[in-house]
Amino acid sequence: MDCKETKSNLQELGMKERQLLKNIKQLKLKYFGHVVRHNNLEKLCLEGAVEGRRGRGRPRRRWTQDISDWLGFSVREASILAQDRDGFRSAVWEATSYKDPP
Template sequence: MAKQAFYSKKYLFRSNINKKIRKNFIRTYIWSIALYGCETWTLTKQDMSRLEAFEMWCWRRMERISWTERVTNEEVLNRVGTKRQLLQNIENRIGRMIGHLIRHDDFIKNIVEGKVEGKRGRGRPRYSYIKQIKEKVKVVTYKEVQELALDRCKWKELQRQELGS
């Protein structure tokens, strides 16, 4: 859907408007469509590589760089004057969302923490949302994630450290 939105407004992104304005258009118009609901995504390595590829696709289209020109991603980022930000944006949204859910006693918190009754299916268990959060904040148990998130100042500082590294 985000590519379709890009193509519908490509005259804006490829025009002679200031590059800074075009970048802001892409971040607000295209990325908002692409990242809709990303707070609840469980990202695998394949998903991350696809999102990075989509980000580079947007920048290449904005700069009118064909895939046959053999321009490296680093060179494209230098031309645009930015760094990779899409995955950091997603991680920041996930961190804010899980912190909010843990601090509030809501029905959604019960869903996130709850277990589904019944038999588990065959095969390898899926990569869970809670496991992703535990790996991100570098703790072993969900109880430790809860303790961190209940102190809002510590949780925000942890999120800032994640973005800085």
């Protein structure tokens, strides 16, 4: 196998992986906006308003921590922003758009 072929294959795989991660991030952010705009069981679970105790050990990374990291807002601010669909849509676009490295 030629070294150039291997390098181009790895670059192609890297591009596919980045696109996949971008799609996952975009879908997760869109779902967050959808859930936050409605008052239902999913919203209660997302806010953590479920009774009971957490198990032992290190606290797990929360789903909302990704939302906060990607948008650059607190979850509360993101929830308020999600009420404005157009504003939230542009925030999601900004969070998921990236420039390809040279």
